[in-house]
Amino acid sequence: MDYKLLDGKAVAAQMKKEMADEVAQIKAAGGKTPHLAAILVGHDGGSETYVASKVRTCEEIGFKSSLIRYEDDVTEEELLRKVDELNNDADVDGFIVQLPLPRHISEQKVIEAIDYRKDVDGFHPINVGRMSIGLPCFVSATPAGILELLKRYEIETRGKHCVVLGRSNIVGKPMATLMMQKSYPGDCTVTVCHSRSTNLKEMCQKADIIIAALGVPEFVTADMVKEGAVIVDVGTTRVPNANTKSGFKLTGDVKFDEVAPKCAFITPVPGGVGPMTIISLMRNTLLAGKKEIYK
Helix, strand or coil, rough: CCCCCCHHHHHHHHHHHHHHHHHHHHHHHCCCCEEEEEEECCCCCCHHHHHHHHHHHHHHHHCEEEEECCCCCCCCHHHHHHHHHHHHCCCCCCCEEEECCCCCCCCCHHHHCCCHHHCCCCCCCCHHHHHCCCCCCCHHHHHHHHHHHHCCCCCCCCCCEEEEEEECCCCCCHHHHHHHCCCCCCCCCCEEECCCCCHHHHHHHHHCEEECCCCCCCCEEEHCCCCCCEEEEEEEEEECCCCCCCCEEEECCCCCHHHHEEEEEECCCCCCCHHHHHHHHHHHHHHHHHHCCCC
C-alpha cells in the first residue's frame, strides 16, 4: 500500500505563516502584540531544546516572548511567587512552566496556581474540565496539534475505531476525550490502552486510527496494524545512535519502516507531531492575546 506522510513540519509552516499575517494585521491596526512567557527550571536537555524552539517560533510569528530561568534548586515558594507575578502582569497574555520540574516542587500545585485564562499549555483543571464537556478552552498543545493535522489532511474520523496508546494527562486522556467529541475531527469509538491492558495487540489490529503516546521506542509493529490504518506517532525518545553527530536518534513509538507500508497515512518522527505541538501552543497564545476564549 502506498502510504502518505502526515507532514507536521509542512502544516506547521503553513499555520506559522497564517498567524504571522494575522499578527502583522493586529499590529498595523494598533492592537496589542501577543506576549508569551516561559519559565524554565534547570537544564534538562529536552526542555532546553523545546523552549529554545518556542522562543524562536514566537519571534518568527511576531509575538513578544520572555524566558525566565531558574536553577534546579529554586524553591517551590519562589516559583509560585513568579507564577503569581505573571498572572498579574497585564502585558503577559499566556505563559507556560516547562515540565518536568525538579522533585521537590509539586507540578500539580504549580499548574493549579496558573491563571487558567493564561494557561496556554491547557493543563489547568478548569481547562481540562471545560475540554471534557466540550466548552471553549485552551486545549493542550499536542492533542490540539494532532486534531489540526487530521483536519488538514481531511482524514475521516466519523464512526471510526480509534485506539489511543497511553493514558497520560498531557496526551493520552485529552486525546481520547477529543476523538469522541461530537465534532470533526471526532465522533470516533475510542479505546484507551496502557501498560495494564491485556489484549492490546488485538485492540490495535481492529483500529482504523492508532495514536501512539506510550514513550516506548518502536512499540507498535506491523503485526499490530491493519491495512489502511492511520497512524499518529507521538513518541520522541532519544535512543543512542553511533551514526549521528549528537550520538542519539529521535525514535517514535512506531517501528516506522515496518509499519508504514500497511498504512494509508502515518506521521514521521521527527517532523510529525513535534512541530504541530509547538505551533498549537502559538495558536493558544494568539487566542489568549485576542482574548477570544476568556473575554
